[in-house]
Amino acid sequence: MDLSNQNIELPQLSTYYHKSRQQMVLFSGLLLAWEIIGIEFKEVPFGNFKITLKTPDLAPYILIGAILYFTARTILEWFQCQYARRQTIPARLDLSLSLVITSLSLSFYTVQRLQTSQILKDLSGFDISVFLLSLALSFSLLLSLLNSRRWLIALLPALTGLCAINFLLGPVIRNPFLYLSIPVGIVGALGWGKWANMLGLIKVVYGTLYKTYRLHAAEAKPLLDEVAKSRRSCVICLWHGLSFVCVPFIIFSFRKLNVPVYIPVSSSKDGRLLKKLFKSIGAHPYFYKKLSEKKRIVRLFKNQKIVLVSVPDGPIGPRFHFKFDGILRLALKYNSHLLAIRFKAQSFWRFNSWDAFILPKPFSSVSMDIQDIKPIGDIDDDTITRLKKRIILAMSQSHDQNKQKS
Numbered sequence: 001m002d003l004s005n006q007n008i009e010l011p012q013l014s015t016y017y018h019k020s021r022q023q024m025v026l027f028s029g030l031l032l033a034w035e036i037i038g039i040e041f042k043e044v045p046f047g048n049f050k051i052t053l054k055t056p057d058l059a060p061y062i063l064i065g066a067i068l069y070f071t072a073r074t075i076l077e078w079f080q081c082q083y084a085r086r087q088t089i090p091a092r093l094d095l096s097l098s099l100v101i102t103s104l105s106l107s108f109y110t111v112q113r114l115q116t117s118q119i120l121k122d123l124s125g126f127d128i129s130v131f132l133l134s135l136a137l138s139f140s141l142l143l144s145l146l147n148s149r150r151w152l153i154a155l156l157p158a159l160t161g162l163c164a165i166n167f168l169l170g171p172v173i174r175n176p177f178l179y180l181s182i183p184v185g186i187v188g189a190l191g192w193g194k195w196a197n198m199l200g201l202i203k204v205v206y207g208t209l210y211k212t213y214r215l216h217a218a219e220a221k222p223l224l225d226e227v228a229k230s231r232r233s234c235v236i237c238l239w240h241g242l243s244f245v246c247v248p249f250i251i252f253s254f255r256k257l258n259v260p261v262y263i264p265v266s267s268s269k270d271g272r273l274l275k276k277l278f279k280s281i282g283a284h285p286y287f288y289k290k291l292s293e294k295k296r297i298v299r300l301f302k303n304q305k306i307v308l309v310s311v312p313d314g315p316i317g318p319r320f321h322f323k324f325d326g327i328l329r330l331a332l333k334y335n336s337h338l339l340a341i342r343f344k345a346q347s348f349w350r351f352n353s354w355d356a357f358i359l360p361k362p363f364s365s366v367s368m369d370i371q372d373i374k375p376i377g378d379i380d381d382d383t384i385t386r387l388k389k390r391i392i393l394a395m396s397q398s399h400d401q402n403k404q405k406s
Contacts, residue, residue, distance in 0.1 A: 011085055013094075017077035021098050024070035028105040031063040035112050060109060071102055202273075203280055210248050213360055217249070217368040224370070227307070227337050228257035234307045234337035235327055236370075237391050240314040241355035245366055246341050247309065248281065254307050255282045261307045262297060264288035266315050302334055312391070317354040320396055322388045331375045332383065338373045340394035 078086065078095060085091055227234045238246045247263065254261050262284045265271040275285040286293045300306050308330075312322040331338045344367045345360040360366050371394045377383035 011082045013081045013085060013091060014077060017074065017081055020070050020073040020077050021095070024067060024074050025098050025101055027063050027066040027070060028102045031060060031067065031105045031109055034060060034063065035109055064106065064109070067102060067106065071099075074098070203277060206248075206277070207281075209362060210245070212362040213245070213364060213366045215249070215366050215368060217253075220368050220370040223339070223372060224253050224257065227339070228254065228259050230337065231305060232336050233301045233305055233334065234259075234339060235310055235331045236307060236339045236341055237310045237312055237327075237373075237395060238341045239320065239355070239395050240311050240317075241319070241353075241357045242341075242343060242395075243311065243314075244357070244359055245343050245345075245368075247278075249343075249368055250307065250309060250341065251278070251281055251283045259305060259307055260284055261309060262286060262300070263309045264311065264314075271315070298330065301330060301336070313355065319355050320392065322392055325384050325388070328375070328384050328387050329379055332377065332379045332387075336375070338375045338387070338391075340371045340373055340391050341368070342370075342395050343368050 074095075081091075236250055251261050251263075261282075263278050263286070265275045265278070265285045265287060267287045267289060271287070275287075278285040286297060288294065297308065301308060308327070310324060310327045312324050312327075313319055328338075330336070343360075345358065346365040348358050348360045348364065351357040351359065373387065373390050373394065375387060377386070
């Protein structure tokens with residue numbers, strides 16, 4: 001069921017969460033005020049009693065205990081709230097800012113105490129500031145990223161960078177924070193890879209490399225415009241070894257023409273990563289082995305105009321073997337467009353994999369070629385066999401042309 005257009009009111013974060021968060025921020029503010037400007041505890045109302053703190057030196061420890069308790073309570077109450085509400089940006093921002101305030105207060109208190117020790121009295125303000133920022137960022141990020149907060153992942157490189165600066169510029173003998181920066185930097189790097197699943201890094205590298213190519217697709221543009229103007233759906237076939245350039249070219253071309261592109265992926269770990277990557281650049285990936293997903297794609301193909309990408313020899317080969325006859329029967333049944341796409345690269349790397357994967361080198365010239373395979377005939381084995389031969393011939397020519405250079 002498509003709920004995108006329905007007005008659904010999400011439940012608010014629980015009252016227990018808000019109370020715990022408010023207490024956490026309150027005690028964090030008191031600790032900061034204690035260290036920066038100094039505060040005096042006289043009579044503190046507690047129920048029907050009034051409590052006077054006889055030993056003011058113990059106040060920071062009491063505040064720290066309260067901060068740690070209410071931080072744990074806040075995290076626990078956060079995970080008790082409804083999942084959809086926790087995924088909203090305001091809710092995430094609310095928790096993250098609160099944790100940053102808490103982290104800063106604890107880090108500032110720690111630095112103030114360390115400054116009074118004989119070992120650390122000669123530390124520069126630079127050393128202390130780097131330690132303070134590193135500790136605060138690592139603490140707040142590790143807590144706030146427990147729920148896969150990928151929108152905060154951009155701060156992790158900043159954390160790692162701070163630790164690298166401290167590592168490079170801080171003298172080894174006079175800077176004991178150097179040794180703390182190393183594990184904090186490792187945590188930042190691991191968190192970047194684990195919680196983001198390398199999606200952000202892959203997207204940046206992939207997009208940057210693709211933009212360096214000098215694409216030549218003038219001859220393919222009229223055919224793409226014809227498909228976009230038509231009311232019929234379209235099937236585009238390509239070999240697995242050519243997917244690095246062909247898939248983003250299809251996505252970006254039809255995204256400009258406001259035609260949705262559906263791409264099959266496997267349900268493996270790599271397939272799930274590809275699903276997130278394709279979705280982030282505007283495609284509609286789906287798990288092709290799930291029966292419910294197949295039925296949904298057939299309904300969309302029948303009732304709407306979509307572009308369905310097919311990789312006949314994927315995901316594990318054998319190479320140039322057309323394994324999915326069902327996609328051709330679907331194209332014949334609904335009289336859809338059937339295209340075969342390929343590319344020629346001026347210079348490229350060829351991987352020693354089952355599909356002889358081709359990766360064009362940066363700034364190389366890449367020529368795109370799309371052929372229209374008109375699916376005409378009855379839905380029988382002979383027609384399917386003829387269509388497969390025509391598609392295989394059209395898609396394999398690019399490999400023959402790419403054999404000359406590597």
